[in-house]
Amino acid sequence: MVDRSSPPSRPPLSTASLTLRLTGIAVVVAALAGAFAYVNGTFDPQRLTPKKLINVLETNNGVHPGFRRNHSKGVCVIGHFESSGEARSYSTAQVFNEARTPVVGRFALPAGNPYAPDSAVPIRSLALRFTQANGQQWRTGMNSMPVFPVATPEAFYQLQQAQSPLPATGKPDPGAVPAFFAAHPEAAPFLAWIKTAKPSASYVTETYNSVNAFYLVNAAGKRQAVRWSMAPVAQDAPGATAPEGSDFLEKDLVERIAAGPLRWQLNLILANPGDPVNDASKAWPVGRKVLNAGTLVLESTQPQLSGECRDINYDPLVLPAGIEGSDDPLLAARSAGYANSYLRRTSEVSQLPAAKQEAQQ
Amino acid sequence: MSTQPNHFAPLARLLHWLMALMIIAMLFIGAGMVASVSERHEWLINLHKPLGVAILLLVIVRLVVRFSTTQPSLPADLPGWQVLAAKASHALLYVLMLVLPLLGWAMISASGEPVMLSSSLQLPSIVSANAQLFAFLRKAHGYLAYLLFLTVLLHLAAALFHGWVRRDEVLDSMLRGKDHP
Numbered sequence: 001m002v003d004r005s006s007p008p009s010r011p012p013l014s015t016a017s018l019t020l021r022l023t024g025i026a027v028v029v030a031a032l033a034g035a036f037a038y039v040n041g042t043f044d045p046q047r048l049t050p051k052k053l054i055n056v057l058e059t060n061n062g063v064h065p066g067f068r069r070n071h072s073k074g075v076c077v078i079g080h081f082e083s084s085g086e087a088r089s090y091s092t093a094q095v096f097n098e099a100r101t102p103v104v105g106r107f108a109l110p111a112g113n114p115y116a117p118d119s120a121v122p123i124r125s126l127a128l129r130f131t132q133a134n135g136q137q138w139r140t141g142m143n144s145m146p147v148f149p150v151a152t153p154e155a156f157y158q159l160q161q162a163q164s165p166l167p168a169t170g171k172p173d174p175g176a177v178p179a180f181f182a183a184h185p186e187a188a189p190f191l192a193w194i195k196t197a198k199p200s201a202s203y204v205t206e207t208y209n210s211v212n213a214f215y216l217v218n219a220a221g222k223r224q225a226v227r228w229s230m231a232p233v234a235q236d237a238p239g240a241t242a243p244e245g246s247d248f249l250e251k252d253l254v255e256r257i258a259a260g261p262l263r264w265q266l267n268l269i270l271a272n273p274g275d276p277v278n279d280a281s282k283a284w285p286v287g288r289k290v291l292n293a294g295t296l297v298l299e300s301t302q303p304q305l306s307g308e309c310r311d312i313n314y315d316p317l318v319l320p321a322g323i324e325g326s327d328d329p330l331l332a333a334r335s336a337g338y339a340n341s342y343l344r345r346t347s348e349v350s351q352l353p354a355a356k357q358e359a360q361q
Numbered sequence: 362m363s364t365q366p367n368h369f370a371p372l373a374r375l376l377h378w379l380m381a382l383m384i385i386a387m388l389f390i391g392a393g394m395v396a397s398v399s400e401r402h403e404w405l406i407n408l409h410k411p412l413g414v415a416i417l418l419l420v421i422v423r424l425v426v427r428f429s430t431t432q433p434s435l436p437a438d439l440p441g442w443q444v445l446a447a448k449a450s451h452a453l454l455y456v457l458m459l460v461l462p463l464l465g466w467a468m469i470s471a472s473g474e475p476v477m478l479s480s481s482l483q484l485p486s487i488v489s490a491n492a493q494l495f496a497f498l499r500k501a502h503g504y505l506a507y508l509l510f511l512t513v514l515l516h517l518a519a520a521l522f523h524g525w526v527r528r529d530e531v532l533d534s535m536l537r538g539k540d541h542p
Contacts, residue, residue, distance in 0.1 A: 010528050010529075021525040025518050025525065025526075029517060032385075036510060039392045039396070040395075050398055134483075135475050136481075136483065313474075317403060321480045321481040333398040336394075336397065336402040343499055343500075349492050350493070
């Protein structure tokens with residue numbers, strides 16, 4: 001039994017022993033700190049991180065404080081989803097089972113500059129947040145293109161780099177994007193589509209596609225790979241060419257929605273065995289079974305800088321029970337990249353032009 | 362025979378080593394997930410949330426155990442500044458163990474996302490959705506996690522210093538349950 005009132009006798013350590021023991025402590029601490037630095041990527045400057053992904057968007061588009069780093073120009077929409085019940089046997093998600101689920105959405109221009117003219121790109125996007133009665137949410141970001149240009153986040157990053165301004169000229173290398181596509185044959189379906197695509201005059205006439213694949217999971221635990229699309233219902237045919245001016249999309253939407261609710265049909269496209277589930281650059285062959293899961297009804301708009309959609313991160317992996325992400329590597333990268341963009345812009349809310357104006361009113 | 366035990370209570374030792382593993386795992390999971398765009402990002406986030414709540418529950422149990430058991434005293438010959446450092450770093454460890462999971466929970470709440478621990482297990486939001494509050498909480502969560510990692514390193518270095526250099530009973534009091542000659 002040690003007598004605690006007086007410390008046990010400890011012969012002093014020799015200088016060599018003391019040095020060795022202190023070195024031992026330093027080695028243990030350094031090993032743990034080094035493992036941490038390895039995990040957070042300090043030793044791997046080549047690793048693609050969420051930060052790099054968003055930095056390249058800022059390099060290409062400039063920094064617009066408070067705005068999304070991509071799809072920066074848009075407008076909020078409010079409405080609801082009416083389930084048809086047709087997807088009920090494929091998914092336990094409440095959104096497919098309840099009659100009505102409230103929705104906050106956002107139409108946008110897939111560009112990183114909030115002041116870009118609406119004709120800058122021939123693509124439009126629609127993001128939606130469904131809030132189920134049980135509190136779970138389904139968030140989805142869809143685009144009017146049928147396939148994504150590339151299959152991996154690394155290739156997406158390289159495509160952005162190819163569009164970065166060169167330090168010498170302040171302009172992108174005109175040969176860089178063609179060289180990128182020459183080295184990426186997987187972009188062929190996208191390039192074939194974009195050749196015929198024209199900037200639409202309206203958000204309302206477009207069909208919006210999930211592009212990435214997901215799984216529906218039913219009560220028995222059976223998983224069915226799907227992609228989805230929102231197809232306009234009884235709206236005039238697409239094809240109208242974009243009018244003059246740079247801000248026609250929001251005006252058009254506000255006018256149309258003032259005349260009455262706008263509707264889209266949610267189509268769930270069921271994959272056949274063997275269809276590529278992890279590659280958003282590849283279309284699925286036509287003739288796949290399609291479920292009409294219900295109708296999206298949009299009833300009003302709000303400006304994006306004061307509307308409900310402003311503070312929503314449309315992370316495609318915020319999913320309710322009954323819908324799961326696939327192993328498409330773009331999904332995880334979108335989730336990670338959006339989180340980084342979201343932190344940057346939520347840190348800058350006070351710098352938003354409309355926030356300043358409204359604070360004064 | 363003194364009333365002061367030589368060792369930490371068995372439950373205190375179990376909680377210490379269990380939480381040591383969980384917290385180090387948690388710090389590595391956090392560092393890895395924010396630096397990754399691969400499927401690992403999603404996989405790690407899905408671990409991070411339930412593990413964080415488990416740590417929150419355990420630290421509450423641990424605080425109860427801490428205040429209801431007697432701790433071995435520090436060696437009588439320990440220099441005053443080391444006594445102060447020991448007490449301050451332990452207080453900081455407890456505060457960070459408690460605050461970090463709460464910050465994580467609050468920041469998800471402030472983002473307006475449902476706080477999901479699995480595909481269907483949902484916790485209530487503890488603050489209402491607010492973008493600026495989210496940004497503040499998210500940054501605090503990150504910076505304080507780095508502070509926790511540094512404090513854990515200091516704690517580890519100090520424990521080894523007691524065991525290998527001072528050769529007193531401090532490291533032993535957390536390693537062993539039985540007195541030994």
